[in-house]
Amino acid sequence: MENEKENLFCEPHKRGLIKTPLKESTTANIVLTEIQPDFGPLTTPTKPKEGSQGEPWTPTANLKMLISAVSPEIRNRDQKRGLFGNRSGLPEAKDYIHEHLSGDEFEKCQPSRKEKSLGLLCHKFLARYPNYPNPAVNNDICLDEVAEELNVERRRIYDIVNVLESLHMVSRLAKNRYTWHGRHNLNKTLGTLKSVGEENKYAEQIMMIKKKEYEQEFDFIKSYSIEDHIIKSNTGPNGHPDVCFVELPGVEFRAASVNSRKDKSLRVMSQKFVMLFLVSTPQIVSLEVAAKILIGEDHVEDLDKSKFKTKIRRLYDIANVLSSLDLIKKVHVTEERGRKPAFKWTGPEIRPNTSGSSPVIAFTPSDLEVRRSSKENCAKNLFSTRGKPNFTRHPSLIKLVKSIESDRRKINSAPSSPIKTNKAESSQNSTPFPSKMAQLAAICKMQLEQQSSESRQKVKVQLARSGPCKPVAPLDPPANAEMELTAPSLIQPLGVVPLIPSPLSSAVPLILPQAPSGPSYAIYLQPAQAHQSVTPPQGLSPTVCTTHSSKAAGTKDSTDATTEKAANDTSKASASTRPGSLLPAPERQGAKSQTRELAGERGSKRASMLEDSGSKKKFKEELKGLENVSTTLFPSGYLIPLTQCSSLGAESILSSKENSGALSPNHRIYSSPIAGIIPVTSSELTAVNFPSFHVTPLKLMVSPTSVAAVPVGNSTALASSHPVPIQNPSSAIVNFTLQHLGLISPSVQMSASPGPGIVPVSPRIEAVNVVPENAGTQQGRATNYDSPVPGQSQPNGQSVAVTGAQQPVPVTPKGSQLVAESFFRTPGGPTKPTSSSCMDFDGAKKTSLGTLFVPQRKLEVSTEDVH
DNA sequence: ACCTCCCGCCATGCT
DNA sequence: AGCATGGCGGGAGGT
Numbered sequence: 001m002e003n004e005k006e007n008l009f010c011e012p013h014k015r016g017l018i019k020t021p022l023k024e025s026t027t028a029n030i031v032l033t034e035i036q037p038d039f040g041p042l043t044t045p046t047k048p049k050e051g052s053q054g055e056p057w058t059p060t061a062n063l064k065m066l067i068s069a070v071s072p073e074i075r076n077r078d079q080k081r082g083l084f085g086n087r088s089g090l091p092e093a094k095d096y097i098h099e100h101l102s103g104d105e106f107e108k109c110q111p112s113r114k115e116k117s118l119g120l121l122c123h124k125f126l127a128r129y130p131n132y133p134n135p136a137v138n139n140d141i142c143l144d145e146v147a148e149e150l151n152v153e154r155r156r157i158y159d160i161v162n163v164l165e166s167l168h169m170v171s172r173l174a175k176n177r178y179t180w181h182g183r184h185n186l187n188k189t190l191g192t193l194k195s196v197g198e199e200n201k202y203a204e205q206i207m208m209i210k211k212k213e214y215e216q217e218f219d220f221i222k223s224y225s226i227e228d229h230i231i232k233s234n235t236g237p238n239g240h241p242d243v244c245f246v247e248l249p250g251v252e253f254r255a256a257s258v259n260s261r262k263d264k265s266l267r268v269m270s271q272k273f274v275m276l277f278l279v280s281t282p283q284i285v286s287l288e289v290a291a292k293i294l295i296g297e298d299h300v301e302d303l304d305k306s307k308f309k310t311k312i313r314r315l316y317d318i319a320n321v322l323s324s325l326d327l328i329k330k331v332h333v334t335e336e337r338g339r340k341p342a343f344k345w346t347g348p349e350i351r352p353n354t355s356g357s358s359p360v361i362a363f364t365p366s367d368l369e370v371r372r373s374s375k376e377n378c379a380k381n382l383f384s385t386r387g388k389p390n391f392t393r394h395p396s397l398i399k400l401v402k403s404i405e406s407d408r409r410k411i412n413s414a415p416s417s418p419i420k421t422n423k424a425e426s427s428q429n430s431t432p433f434p435s436k437m438a439q440l441a442a443i444c445k446m447q448l449e450q451q452s453s454e455s456r457q458k459v460k461v462q463l464a465r466s467g468p469c470k471p472v473a474p475l476d477p478p479a480n481a482e483m484e485l486t487a488p489s490l491i492q493p494l495g496v497v498p499l500i501p502s503p504l505s506s507a508v509p510l511i512l513p514q515a516p517s518g519p520s521y522a523i524y525l526q527p528a529q530a531h532q533s534v535t536p537p538q539g540l541s542p543t544v545c546t547t548h549s550s551k552a553a554g555t556k557d558s559t560d561a562t563t564e565k566a567a568n569d570t571s572k573a574s575a576s577t578r579p580g581s582l583l584p585a586p587e588r589q590g591a592k593s594q595t596r597e598l599a600g601e602r603g604s605k606r607a608s609m610l611e612d613s614g615s616k617k618k619f620k621e622e623l624k625g626l627e628n629v630s631t632t633l634f635p636s637g638y639l640i641p642l643t644q645c646s647s648l649g650a651e652s653i654l655s656s657k658e659n660s661g662a663l664s665p666n667h668r669i670y671s672s673p674i675a676g677i678i679p680v681t682s683s684e685l686t687a688v689n690f691p692s693f694h695v696t697p698l699k700l701m702v703s704p705t706s707v708a709a710v711p712v713g714n715s716t717a718l719a720s721s722h723p724v725p726i727q728n729p730s731s732a733i734v735n736f737t738l739q740h741l742g743l744i745s746p747s748v749q750m751s752a753s754p755g756p757g758i759v760p761v762s763p764r765i766e767a768v769n770v771v772p773e774n775a776g777t778q779q780g781r782a783t784n785y786d787s788p789v790p791g792q793s794q795p796n797g798q799s800v801a802v803t804g805a806q807q808p809v810p811v812t813p814k815g816s817q818l819v820a821e822s823f824f825r826t827p828g829g830p831t832k833p834t835s836s837s838c839m840d841f842d843g844a845k846k847t848s849l850g851t852l853f854v855p856q857r858k859l860e861v862s863t864e865d866v867h
Numbered sequence: 868a869c870c871t872c873c874c875g876c877c878a879t880g881c882t
Numbered sequence: 883a884g885c886a887t888g889g890c891g892g893g894a895g896g897t
Contacts, residue, residue, distance in 0.1 A: 113895050116873065155875070158888060175886060310890060316872055341870075
């Protein structure tokens with residue numbers, strides 16, 4: 001099957017190297033030449049890399065890199081020059097060098113281990129493709145080609161691709177072939193992951209673990225029981241680990257081929273790892289904690305060291321890729337115990353998409369059907385076993401997918417706009433640099449390039465993250481404020497009927513209203529563990545002191561900017577709306593996280609979470625009863641994108657939210673993508689936004705067992721200030737819930753610690769966005785898109801505009817395409833694109849009501865940079 | 868000595 | 883059987 005597909009997919013443009021093209025034979029030259037032609041138009045100019053590889057070895061090359069990093073112009077010039085020239089030349093150069101150097105010298109020249117690092121490799125890989133590729137263009141990625149070009153074994157490429165796939169930045173087309181989506185769906189994906197993470201109660205788990213550790217350290221009382229419990233629970237009633245994959249929106253689910261291994265897949269780990277960041281309040285996750293949680297899910301008991309070590313190794317792999325994406329950065333958390341390696345989220349703030357309430361409706365019939373069918377298929381597959389694993393696709397699904405793919409293929413093959421995108425990045429320079437500096441330089445360069453390209457495009461640059469790494473302690477408090485806002489927005493689906501999922505509905509695939517933003521996703525939950533029981537201890541909120549490494553910061557910023565393009569629109573809106581927008585990144589994060597949680601929760605799922613956490617016992621019990629089985633939902637499954645809506649809107653929203661989050665709690669200003677920035681009441685927002693957004697509903701497919709909680713509580717979110725939707729939990733419960741949600745930051749206590757950062761609310765600087773030209777139009781419709789596309793998409797023009805964000809859809813409409821589009825895109829059509837709107841919410845601040853008492857620990861985080 | 872994590876063996880599954 | 887994927891962990895480079 002795939003093969004067939006493969007063949008089909010092979011883009012016409014690209015040459016025929018279809019299948020396993022030559023492997024690494026060093027025929028690099030040949031390969032390059034062959035390939036290049038093809039790529040040229042399509043993809044970013046990639047080749048150079050190899051050449052670059054050769055260069056880096058020389059001091060001059062390094063120097064050049066540094067210089068170029070500093071000066072984009074120079075860089076560009078060099079690149080251009082070098083690209084073509086290098087290809088053929090580089091290899092030669094290398095040879096030359098080899099010949100002339102003595103053994104020692106030669107060795108010196110040879111790339112050191114670092115040069116071969118996955119992170120660097122990933123940068124190179126990323127440099128080849130634009131952050132926001134033009135959907136119209138063929139963005140296929142041939143793994144073999146890439147491996148050759150980058151001079152690495154294919155195995156390495158898998159590592160990268162798997163992680164990217166988990167973020168839906170790429171999707172598997174066929175054997176050996178992937179499609180590059182770039183960051184178009186990133187925010188959406190992250191939102192979904194956040195939602196799922198919330199559902200899984202990762203935050204609680206993290207807190208539990210931390211608490212436990214903490215206690216152990218101090219001989220405090222053991223609360224293990226709780227933790228253990230939690231962890232065990234993860235295992236799932238059946239003992240099935242929850243392994244779930246979240247298939248995100250936007251991306252097709254091709255990965256299926258892999259099914260069997262999915263559970264352990266790096267993809268899953270990656271998603272879970274990301275979830276941890278999104279859910280945890282100080283968005284810092286130590287490898288240790290992450291490993292424990294991940295292991296916990298899989299196997300409670302074995303804490304074997306070996307397993308732990310293996311997990312850690314994998315996490316490093318993932319972390320390297322995520323770092324390259326600028327989503328996280330390495331930091332050290334200093335505790336009483338000592339320093340522990342950890343990673344801090346430096347990516348965009350996200351608001352949970354999924355759960356949000358999404359109205360289910362709004363599609364056109366046709367769309368619905370399509371979706372439905374797809375969903376059903378998915379559901380069948382997933383559910384059939386229910387338990388786990390079956391992520392395999394049902395044949396019908398497969399067919400469907402194929403058809404879609406074929407359509408897509410056609411589209412792709414169609415002479416779409418040629419272009420490439422920017423990606424200057426492609427800069428390719430990606431040469432391996434021996435030294436860290438070199439690496440940094442390379443990275444900086446890439447970033448600069450991207451930025452420059454973006455800026456050109458008018459993309460707004462967001463300053464927002466200006467302080468990406470600020471040492472501030474991420475405090476939640478500010479974030480809290482967001483809660484209110486967000487929640488409401490999320491909740492209300494426009495006309496859609498909010499599904500209120502009763503917990504009961506377990507197992508059944510649910511269609512949840514989606515958050516405005518997004519595309520709908522099918523979430524497959526596996527039965528799994530119920531975390532509910534968890535009582536969230538409050539974790540210790542560490543104070544984080546991040547020292548930014550220059551590099552990190554730099555990268556981050558740049559990255560943020562890029563990532564946030566989407567956000568830009570929103571951001572600008574938010575910025576305007578917001579009072580002070582200058583929050584340090586950290587704060588943002590904290591706030592975001594909180595908000596996110598809240599927001600996410602708004603969604604039905606969240607509601608469940610809230611319940612769990614909040615009411616803990618009662619709710620849990622209740623839920624359990626309802627659920628029968630499992631407990632919490634484990635989100636594990638893949639989320640299958642029902643539609644590929646542009647997520648942009650959502651993203652933007654998110655970003656805006658994020659930004660806004662810092663704001664005073666009370667301010668509720670919403671920027672609606674549609675309207676632009678408009679202060680709106682939540683109600684207003686909903687009304688406004690929904691239409692556009694809600695296009696796609698979100699489906700949650702829950703395995704029967706798992707089900708339970710999910711649901712719904714959309715309305716809850718609405719509750720203005722306090723999100724606590726849930727039934728009437730006692731105030732205590734509410735508080736508790738809030739805390740969990742993030743409304744109330746546990747950190748409050750933390751704050752006590754001298755952490756620098758904890759600024760309660762600091763205005764962030766968000767993004768200063770410049771509105772893109774398009775903005776007008778876009779905004780009008782949905783601001784959502786905005787962001788993403790900035791660069792690349794443009795070429796396509798309209799279609800792009802419409803779909804904007806959406807990636808994959810090719811512009812040219814063809815019959816087949818149409819089908820595909822309908823399938824993926826939002827029903828609404830172009831106009832709808834959007835996503836979401838705006839929902840920014842500011843969180844209301846949370847009071848510290850219920851902070852649990854947890855021993856506070858201080859965590860100091862120092863970012864180290866790399867190295 | 869510990870942290871990272873590269874490398875590539877080899878299992879798994881699809882073709 | 884052959885090939886694509888990717889789990890896995892030994893062991894080495896870095897610090």
